[in-house]
Amino acid sequence: xxxxxxxxxxxxxxxxxxxxxxxxxxxxxxxxxxxxxxxxxxxxxxxxxxxxxxxxxxxxxxxxxxxxxxxxxxxxxxxxxxxxxxxxxxxxxxxxxxxxxxxxxxxxxxxxxxxxxxxxxxxxxxxxxxxxxxxxxxxxxxxxxxxxxxxxxxxxxxxxxxxxxxxxxx
Amino acid sequence: xxxxxxxxxxxxxxxxxxxxxxxxxxxxxxxxxxxxxxxxxxxxxxxxxxxxxxxxxxxxxxxxxxxxxxxxxxxxxxxxxxxxxxxxxxxxxxxxxxxxxxxxxxxxxxxxxxxxxxxxxxxxxxxxxxxxxxxxxxxxxxxxxxxxxxxxxxxxxxxxxxxxxxxxxx
Amino acid sequence: xxxxxxxxxxxxxxxxxxxxxxxxxxxxxxxxxxxxxxxxxxxxxxxxxxxxxxxxxxxxxxxxxxxxxxxxxxxxxxxxxxxxxxxxxxxxxxxxxxxxxxxxxxxxxxxxxxxxxxxxxxxxxxxxxxxxxxxxxxxxxxxxxxxxxxxxxxxxxxxxxxxxxxxxxx
Numbered sequence: 001x002x003x004x005x006x007x008x009x010x011x012x013x014x015x016x017x018x019x020x021x022x023x024x025x026x027x028x029x030x031x032x033x034x035x036x037x038x039x040x041x042x043x044x045x046x047x048x049x050x051x052x053x054x055x056x057x058x059x060x061x062x063x064x065x066x067x068x069x070x071x072x073x074x075x076x077x078x079x080x081x082x083x084x085x086x087x088x089x090x091x092x093x094x095x096x097x098x099x100x101x102x103x104x105x106x107x108x109x110x111x112x113x114x115x116x117x118x119x120x121x122x123x124x125x126x127x128x129x130x131x132x133x134x135x136x137x138x139x140x141x142x143x144x145x146x147x148x149x150x151x152x153x154x155x156x157x158x159x160x161x162x163x164x165x166x167x168x169x170x
Numbered sequence: 171x172x173x174x175x176x177x178x179x180x181x182x183x184x185x186x187x188x189x190x191x192x193x194x195x196x197x198x199x200x201x202x203x204x205x206x207x208x209x210x211x212x213x214x215x216x217x218x219x220x221x222x223x224x225x226x227x228x229x230x231x232x233x234x235x236x237x238x239x240x241x242x243x244x245x246x247x248x249x250x251x252x253x254x255x256x257x258x259x260x261x262x263x264x265x266x267x268x269x270x271x272x273x274x275x276x277x278x279x280x281x282x283x284x285x286x287x288x289x290x291x292x293x294x295x296x297x298x299x300x301x302x303x304x305x306x307x308x309x310x311x312x313x314x315x316x317x318x319x320x321x322x323x324x325x326x327x328x329x330x331x332x333x334x335x336x337x338x339x340x
Numbered sequence: 341x342x343x344x345x346x347x348x349x350x351x352x353x354x355x356x357x358x359x360x361x362x363x364x365x366x367x368x369x370x371x372x373x374x375x376x377x378x379x380x381x382x383x384x385x386x387x388x389x390x391x392x393x394x395x396x397x398x399x400x401x402x403x404x405x406x407x408x409x410x411x412x413x414x415x416x417x418x419x420x421x422x423x424x425x426x427x428x429x430x431x432x433x434x435x436x437x438x439x440x441x442x443x444x445x446x447x448x449x450x451x452x453x454x455x456x457x458x459x460x461x462x463x464x465x466x467x468x469x470x471x472x473x474x475x476x477x478x479x480x481x482x483x484x485x486x487x488x489x490x491x492x493x494x495x496x497x498x499x500x501x502x503x504x505x506x507x508x509x510x
Binding site for chain 3: 178180182295296297298299300301303311312314315316318319321322323328330337339340
């Protein structure tokens with residue numbers, strides 16, 4: 001059985017995070033589970049989801065978990081590699097849905113520790129620009145930063161993507 | 171006596187800069203000096219200051235220097251480690267206070283060279299997003315970038331924080 | 341004759357990209373070609389262009405290519421080092437000029453492969469902040485990210501600038 005491991009793939013918009021994460025998972029034998037957190041609110045988002053889906057080869061099984069990500073991870077089959085794409089949208093869904101982010105992220109961290117398979121998490125780094133004027137945006141980037149720190153502390157590997165190339169952080 | 175050294179800790183919002191910088195300073199024997207540049211303009215800022223302060227153990231002495239940072243550094247006791255958190259707020263205070271930024275940063279650079287103790291400077295990297303529409307924000311990120319370059323040139327060590335983990339730049 | 345090589349210098353605002361790229365090119369014997377993509381729309385931009393130009397020593401020849409960058413690269417003299425500063429402005433000019441970005445970037449990638457000299461490309465990393473509210477800004481950062489990924493894939497060397505210091509990506 002493929003042993004457990006936790007990898008965090010961080011990076012900016014269009015930095016090749018998803019593609020790199022898919023390659024990490026596809027390096028293991030199929031079947032692979034793709035946990036999608038995206039919700040198609042508008043046309044732009046529908047196009048992005050379709051683009052990502054069209055790129056993935058056969059061998060992928062998709063699970064949709066816009067909010068119930070910890071539950072989805074608790075149901076992973078031992079030894080079957082999993083990709084979560086992405087935490088940024090999950091966090092957005094939690095905040096817009098007025099869920100308790102602290103409780104949800106605690107559940108996520110616990111669920112990640114229990115996955116008995118390679119687990120690759122994708123998330124956007126959003127904290128390297130000017131302080132946003134919008135209070136919701138400020139709250140979002142604070143929550144994202146805190147979540148990344150906690151996940152990185154328990155991850156086996158952390159990479160920061162630049163122009164499609166991974167820089168090793170841990 | 172603990173020899174002098176200059177470390178620059180850069181990173182985005184909630185990237186673990188302060189925590190990492192505190193750990194660097196606490197690796198030396200106490201007493202440690204915390205030079206705070208924050209001014210509590212509003213509730214959000216008051217909460218952030220209180221959070222940072224609550225985290226620091228005994229052994230820290232706090233000096234407030236929202237504008238008079240070079241002077242504060244000239245008064246450092248030889249051999250006593252110092253943390254400045256953070257340059258971003260100091261620069262904001264200078265700009266909002268309509269001070270001469272070029273003069274003040276020249277004084278800061280000179281003062282840093284004269285500190286006879288380990289000195290750790292924390293600052294936010296703010297230049298990796300889209301060009302801000304706001305002219306003041308553009309000026310701020312230009313000034314911050316210039317200051318970081320000049321400090322990094324004379325620093326012994328520069329780290330870039332990602333998800334709470336330091337990447338070595340220098 | 342100096343052999344061909346492709347270097348991509350990425351980084352945020354005021355991270356020392358241009359200065360580093362100039363030093364890379366000036367490490368080769370002159371003459372050097374500076375391909376400028378800037379258009380002086382306003383005073384702020386005119387000041388930035390003048391600052392950059394004042395810094396460059398004799399030995400540089402300047403070619404202006406706000407849109408016709410692939411053509412400029414096809415006319416490079418074999419063995420003469422070239423600096424393009426910067427792709428961000430070229431992409432901005434394409435988008436504002438309503439050109440076909442996919443066609444233009446395809447031409448750029450092909451032209452880069454044909455340059456028989458050291459070629460250093462400078463570009464801004466703009467995707468590490470909060471998602472911009474402005475649709476044009478979102479499109480711009482998507483196009484920039486895609487372009488960087490494609491160039492990085494065919495580059496011999498990619499660096500990410502932090503505070504004037506290069507971090508090796510590739």
